[in-house]
Amino acid sequence: MAEKEVSGSQANSNAINKINNLEGNEALTSAEDESSESCDYNQDLKSVLVTSVLNLEQLDVDLYRGTHHWVPRTQRLFGGQIVGQALVAAAKSVSDSLYAHSLHCYFVRAGDPKVPVLYQVDRTRDGRSFTVRSVKAVQHGQPILICQASFQTLQPSPLQHQFTMPDVPLPEDLLTVEELIHGYLSKPDLAEEARKGLNKLLANEVPIEIKPINPAQFYRQAPEEPRRLFWGRVRGHIGEGNMKLHCCVAAYVSDFALLGTALLPYPQYRAKFAASLDHSMWFHSTFRSDEWMLYECESPWAGSSRGLVQGRLWRRDGVLAASCSQEGVLRVKPVTEPSKL
Numbered sequence: 001m002a003e004k005e006v007s008g009s010q011a012n013s014n015a016i017n018k019i020n021n022l023e024g025n026e027a028l029t030s031a032e033d034e035s036s037e038s039c040d041y042n043q044d045l046k047s048v049l050v051t052s053v054l055n056l057e058q059l060d061v062d063l064y065r066g067t068h069h070w071v072p073r074t075q076r077l078f079g080g081q082i083v084g085q086a087l088v089a090a091a092k093s094v095s096d097s098l099y100a101h102s103l104h105c106y107f108v109r110a111g112d113p114k115v116p117v118l119y120q121v122d123r124t125r126d127g128r129s130f131t132v133r134s135v136k137a138v139q140h141g142q143p144i145l146i147c148q149a150s151f152q153t154l155q156p157s158p159l160q161h162q163f164t165m166p167d168v169p170l171p172e173d174l175l176t177v178e179e180l181i182h183g184y185l186s187k188p189d190l191a192e193e194a195r196k197g198l199n200k201l202l203a204n205e206v207p208i209e210i211k212p213i214n215p216a217q218f219y220r221q222a223p224e225e226p227r228r229l230f231w232g233r234v235r236g237h238i239g240e241g242n243m244k245l246h247c248c249v250a251a252y253v254s255d256f257a258l259l260g261t262a263l264l265p266y267p268q269y270r271a272k273f274a275a276s277l278d279h280s281m282w283f284h285s286t287f288r289s290d291e292w293m294l295y296e297c298e299s300p301w302a303g304s305s306r307g308l309v310q311g312r313l314w315r316r317d318g319v320l321a322a323s324c325s326q327e328g329v330l331r332v333k334p335v336t337e338p339s340k341l
């Protein structure tokens, strides 16, 4: 069940204060956002990622504190949240004219959902074109994540290519995970264990809306090639004009359901221990994380209790927005009961 260290009303009043006191890098939501669109604050406050999770509290120069919203069933902090918050901290120390283009992280310890995370930023180098930051996420005095993030000034180039976006049904023609779960729950022969599991999933307030392209594959009923696709967008309204913030949200989203791709060929096993070891990301073009984006996940290799997974985030107009890569530890045990979904 999701743990909310910042209560709904507290998060909302923090958000209102931020909206009323926007200054430079203080909040990653820029003043441009408010003027460029007719901004509905109630809508805006629905985006819990922006109002609390990615809205870090500044404690000192280059030192920030982040709180949690959604905590996975493993009761270790969600990797995407730590990466997203680390990128927010790094982005606060670079000028508005710079854009995040890549990050590389190691998850060195499990995050503790009972306490906030501190983010210490080291200004590694400010170059003419590229600027590098190193961020350490700390709990109980020890690092849980180390992250290097790099930023660049806008530099056009005649070299431009990208893969072609896979041809898939549009999000409007697909069901959300919640709608799919309601469908499964209405099956009269559903096993009690499965019903309990699905109800737990429903109660889990994940801040991302997901529409799987192939729901059967999503629920691992038969061996599949290690590749899956889904449309995803962050819940709530963020608005245009703040690419740093959209990159931080994408960093959060990019760790979601990625590692599970390596399990798709093995429905006979389920993970007894799964955790991402590292996570890298490259940002290629502007995008909006509050609009539907296609997440293409594949796993080229698994072995030695590890799985390698790669992801591509596509804008719905076919532009490749971001790529990511991750290795995770995967320890499995045989499934004893066949799925009743």
Ligand SMILES: CC(C)(COP(=O)(O)OP(=O)(O)OC[C@H]1O[C@@H](n2cnc3c(N)ncnc32)[C@H](O)[C@@H]1OP(=O)(O)O)[C@@H](O)C(=O)NCCC(=O)NCCSC(=O)CCCC(=O)O
Pocket (backbone or CB within 6 Å): 072, 076, 077, 078, 079, 080, 107, 108, 109, 110, 111, 255, 256, 257, 258, 259, 260, 273, 274, 275, 276, 277, 329, 331
């Ligand atoms: C990866 C580790 C665990 C490595 O630390 P370590 O001390 O080397 O730990 P470890 O020896 O691997 O033990 C971990 C666990 O694995 C067990 N183990 C060890 N060897 C075996 C074996 N041969 N067979 C079966 N089990 C084995 C150990 O007993 C440990 O179990 P335990 O934690 O004690 O229950 C650590 O660095 C760590 O916890 N890092 C943080 C990882 C993390 O939290 N990543 C982000 C969260 S994961 C995520 O967000 C993905 C979400 C995916 C999604 O939502 O789709």
